[in-house]
Amino acid sequence: MKxxxxxxxxxxxSIVLCGQAGQGVQTVETLLxxxxxxxxxxxxxxxxxxxxxxxxxxxxxxxxxxxxxxALVDRxxxxxxxxxxxxxxxxxxxxxxxxxxxxxxxxADEAIESNRTLAVPFTEIATEIGGKIYSNVVAVGAIAGxxxxxxxxxxxxxxxxxxxKSEDIVANNVKAVRAGYDAIGKLDMPAGLRLSxxxxxxxxxxxxxxxxxxxxxxxIAGGCNFVSSYPMSPSTGxxxxxxxxxxxxxxxxxxxxxxxxxxxxxxxASYAGARALVTTSGGxxxxxxxxxxxxxxxxxxVVIHLAQRPGPATGLPTRTEQxxxxxxxxxxxxxxxxxxxxxxxxxxAFDLTQKAFNLADKYQVPAFVLTDEYLMDSYYNVKGFDLSxxxxxxxxxxxxxxxxxxxxxxxxxxxxxxxxxGSGLVAVDSDEHDEEGHIxxxxxxxxxxVDKRLAKGEALRKDIVRPELIGPKDYKKLVICWGSTYHxxxxxxxxxxxxxxxxxxxxxxxxLHPSTADLIxxxxxxxxVEGNATGQFRKLIRLHAGVDADEGLIKYDGLGFTVEDVVExxxxxxxx
Amino acid sequence: xxxxxxxxxxxxxxxxxxxxxxxxxxxxxxxxxxEIDPKQLVMVSGIGQAAKIPHYLKCHFFNGLxxxxxxxxxxxxxxxxxxxxxxxxxxxxxYGEGGNHFxxxxxxxxxxxxxxxxxxxYGLTKGQASPTSRRGFKTPVQVAGVILEPFNPLAVxxxxxxxxxxxxxxxxxxxxxxxxxxAIRHKGYALVDIFQPCVTFNKLNTYQWFKDHVYYLDDxxxxxDRTAAFARATETDRLPLGVFYVNPKDSFEENTQMxxxxxxxxxxxxxxxxxxxxxxxxxxxxx
Numbered sequence: 001m002k003x004x005x006x007x008x009x010x011x012x013x014s015i016v017l018c019g020q021a022g023q024g025v026q027t028v029e030t031l032l033x034x035x036x037x038x039x040x041x042x043x044x045x046x047x048x049x050x051x052x053x054x055x056x057x058x059x060x061x062x063x064x065x066x067x068x069x070x071a072l073v074d075r076x077x078x079x080x081x082x083x084x085x086x087x088x089x090x091x092x093x094x095x096x097x098x099x100x101x102x103x104x105x106x107x108a109d110e111a112i113e114s115n116r117t118l119a120v121p122f123t124e125i126a127t128e129i130g131g132k133i134y135s136n137v138v139a140v141g142a143i144a145g146x147x148x149x150x151x152x153x154x155x156x157x158x159x160x161x162x163x164x165k166s167e168d169i170v171a172n173n174v175k176a177v178r179a180g181y182d183a184i185g186k187l188d189m190p191a192g193l194r195l196s197x198x199x200x201x202x203x204x205x206x207x208x209x210x211x212x213x214x215x216x217x218x219x220i221a222g223g224c225n226f227v228s229s230y231p232m233s234p235s236t237g238x239x240x241x242x243x244x245x246x247x248x249x250x251x252x253x254x255x256x257x258x259x260x261x262x263x264x265x266x267x268x269a270s271y272a273g274a275r276a277l278v279t280t281s282g283g284x285x286x287x288x289x290x291x292x293x294x295x296x297x298x299x300x301x302v303v304i305h306l307a308q309r310p311g312p313a314t315g316l317p318t319r320t321e322q323x324x325x326x327x328x329x330x331x332x333x334x335x336x337x338x339x340x341x342x343x344x345x346x347x348x349a350f351d352l353t354q355k356a357f358n359l360a361d362k363y364q365v366p367a368f369v370l371t372d373e374y375l376m377d378s379y380y381n382v383k384g385f386d387l388s389x390x391x392x393x394x395x396x397x398x399x400x401x402x403x404x405x406x407x408x409x410x411x412x413x414x415x416x417x418x419x420x421x422g423s424g425l426v427a428v429d430s431d432e433h434d435e436e437g438h439i440x441x442x443x444x445x446x447x448x449x450v451d452k453r454l455a456k457g458e459a460l461r462k463d464i465v466r467p468e469l470i471g472p473k474d475y476k477k478l479v480i481c482w483g484s485t486y487h488x489x490x491x492x493x494x495x496x497x498x499x500x501x502x503x504x505x506x507x508x509x510x511x512l513h514p515s516t517a518d519l520i521x522x523x524x525x526x527x528x529v530e531g532n533a534t535g536q537f538r539k540l541i542r543l544h545a546g547v548d549a550d551e552g553l554i555k556y557d558g559l560g561f562t563v564e565d566v567v568e569x570x571x572x573x574x575x576x
Numbered sequence: 577x578x579x580x581x582x583x584x585x586x587x588x589x590x591x592x593x594x595x596x597x598x599x600x601x602x603x604x605x606x607x608x609x610x611e612i613d614p615k616q617l618v619m620v621s622g623i624g625q626a627a628k629i630p631h632y633l634k635c636h637f638f639n640g641l642x643x644x645x646x647x648x649x650x651x652x653x654x655x656x657x658x659x660x661x662x663x664x665x666x667x668x669x670x671y672g673e674g675g676n677h678f679x680x681x682x683x684x685x686x687x688x689x690x691x692x693x694x695x696x697x698y699g700l701t702k703g704q705a706s707p708t709s710r711r712g713f714k715t716p717v718q719v720a721g722v723i724l725e726p727f728n729p730l731a732v733x734x735x736x737x738x739x740x741x742x743x744x745x746x747x748x749x750x751x752x753x754x755x756x757x758x759a760i761r762h763k764g765y766a767l768v769d770i771f772q773p774c775v776t777f778n779k780l781n782t783y784q785w786f787k788d789h790v791y792y793l794d795d796x797x798x799x800x801d802r803t804a805a806f807a808r809a810t811e812t813d814r815l816p817l818g819v820f821y822v823n824p825k826d827s828f829e830e831n832t833q834m835x836x837x838x839x840x841x842x843x844x845x846x847x848x849x850x851x852x853x854x855x856x857x858x859x860x861x862x863x
Contacts (some may be wrong), residue, residue: 037861038862205860206860207859208860208861220847220852223847225845226654226842245855247833248851248855249848252655256647256680257677258676260676261647261680264640267640268638268647268648268651269651269652269654271638273841273842274655274842290641291641291644298638384856385856387852387856392846419618419652419656420636420656420658425614425615425635425636427630427637427639428638428639429639431639439639
């Protein structure tokens with residue numbers, strides 16, 4: 001499945017940047033995606049990187065197209081290696097069609113022999129301009145030249161990007177990007193590299209952002225005004241984003257001493273009327289599980305953003321996986337209701353994070369936003385977020401003198417008061433408690449309180465997000481996925497072009513939408529695509545919908561699914 | 577007039593003669609004399625016998641997890657600085673299970689009062705060693721006697737340059753009341769470690785033992801002198817009581833800058849849709 005289309009009929013171009021940590025791959029990615037997007041091209045970028053600050057090998061895959069692109073591919077049309085080990089790092093993705101652009105010293109022999117190598121002395125050019133530091137911007141210029149972008153627009157963007165730096169630095173960066181552009185122009189280039197698809201003026205007005213930023217914006221839209229967390233890849237981006245915009249957007253962001261403090265702070269903040277978030281990953285979330293149980297018992301709303309990475313224990317800190325579904329589902333001792341969202345797109349990341357705050361507040365339960373490294377670190381352009389839907393639903397009441405925090409009601413939801421608002425007292429207790437919130441060992445009260453908490457789990461079923469069915473309504477085969485694989489599976493199915501196959505994507509994985517059994521029952525064959533080794537969502541469907549999928553397509557090597565992975569996997573399953 | 581914090585006739589889970597009773601009584605009197613409105617007071621506690629105290633006085637309370645009183649107390653004060661927040665629990669809860677929070681809460685310096693019932697033993701779990709148990713103290717678990725050095729909360733707090741550090745003794749209600757008043761009035765984190773006899777599980781550190789082993793700091797002690805405070809905190813022959821160290825500084829809530837331009841607690845604030853829209857707009861990358 002390597003390069004199935006050939007270069008002549010290219011709908012999109014895939015450019016891979018590869019270098020050591022600390023070498024500035026990120027700068028090239030940021031500049032290039034922004035230049036392409038502001039030029040009116042659709043872009044998608046995602047990276048895989050090592051858990052180290054210097055050295056190793058990291059790569060970013062950037063796709064550029066005249067049509068929307070939102071998924072990772074294996075295909076590598078252009079490779080830009082930035083150090084000697086780079087070509088070897090991505091060797092499996094190298095094909096005879098791959099054009100390699102880089103310094104002669106870092107391009108491996110086989111790539112040179114393929115006769116599709118463009119040697120550009122990035123460092124030499126940079127040194128002439130003012131220092132090695134400019135070599136990344138020389139590379140940006142070279143790639144821009146390769147793609148045939150308007151040089152003046154490229155220079156204008158570089159000027160804007162570095163605007164806050166000194167005049168010298170701006171001037172040198174402009175020289176660097178021009179020099180890279182000119183250097184590539186002097187070479188004998190293979191055909192088909194210049195972008196043949198038309199840019200669109202509409203794309204210029206679109207947003208270009210990452211999953212981490214979409215979750216952060218969704219939190220603000222959801223009324224989040226308190227976040228306490230402990231840094232841990234890949235969840236840190238959300239904390240950083242909220243900290244950077246906190247004062248202006250009214251969010252108190254605090255780095256806690258550990259994850260235990262983080263969630264206990266969030267629950268305390270929520271008790272006092274804040275809309276509280278924690279953002280965490282793997283082992284950090286494991287430390288929070290007692291707190292999750294506390295939120296369940298106190299009936300304090302809290303939103304937990306859990307960005308998954310491969311475990312167990314420290315696992316692969318900077319890689320991706322969808323293996324903490326069961327952890328999130330069962331985290332915390334005792335029985336209490338919860339909500340689990342798993343956004344698949346940037347729009348869903350925004351909408352569902354916002355919704356998580358509203359529903360956590362409405363039902364006084366912990367609400368999860370389950371993402372992963374792939375979604376956190378994926379950038380692409382989207383039309384925008386619908387702010388007209390941004391309504392912060394609040395469910396706080398002014399207390400009366402005889403207020404009882406855990407008043408027994410039909411649907412289990414007790415009106416939620418907060419201290420200092422009204423004339424009542426608000427008492428919450430992690431022990432089993434009576435309606436006033438005081439410790440009790442009255443076993444009848446115990447039963448009433450368990451029933452009350454679980455009744456909320458029934459009530460919140462009214463708000464379950466429907467899974468999205470894409471493809472023919474009279475499908476014979478159904479490909480089920482959840483969370484971050486949305487666009488990858490969607491593009492794979494489009495590529496396979498089967499008229500009998502539909503895709504069913506779950507952005508809420510618990511509770512499961514009641515249509516699940518019917519939707520699966522209609523298919524002759526079902527496959528669940530997910531990024532873990534044991535088929536966790538497939539098991540969840542079996543348990544909660546009472547139906548079993550026929551096959552699972554799983555991946556757990558730490559990398560995200562690519563479009564080719566899904567195409568090949570589904571094809572193999574079909575051949576049985 | 578009846579004390580506004582009085583609960584009346586309630587079932588209390590403490591043993592007869594427990595040192596928690598005088599602490600509860602003193603606290604209620606202190607709060608009444610400070611004219612604190614029960615509707616503006618939040619008591620935060622963890623788990624243990626001392627941690628049940630919020631159930632025995634009229635107030636808002638958050639009786640959370642074992643060892644975790646300080647993080648929610650910090651957050652409650654941070655999202656609504658108009659509330660008076662007291663985090664109160666035992667030595668096992670605050671210094672053992674919650675040790676990490678104790679350290680970092682002092683560094684963070686929220687404007688809360690941290691009262692610790694220090695009876696040098698675990699009560700609710702029936703008599704094991706606590707972090708402040710003396711060496712040699714025999715228990716059903718520490719069968720040959722405690723072999724760990726006792727945790728010194730005052731010395732740790734002073735080493736961390738805490739804002740207010742004091743020690744009191746449950747048996748002396750009048751002096752304890754004066755110390756608590758100063759602690760609650762103090763802006764910033766205030767630690768009050770209170771010696772508390774456990775009549776059931778600690779036959780060593782009894783009312784009489786405490787009487788024989790304590791003395792009050794007098795005017796010769798300057799509470800702004802950190803070195804002197806540290807020296808007093810490390811005395812072991814006779815244990816000083818009183819205010820060891822006072823170090824006025826900005827509170828966590830002030831340092832967050834959340835209330836610089838807007839005094840309202842967070843629950844009164846709305847999403848600023850215009851500001852959000854302009855933040856979203858920056859992602860067009862137009863420059």
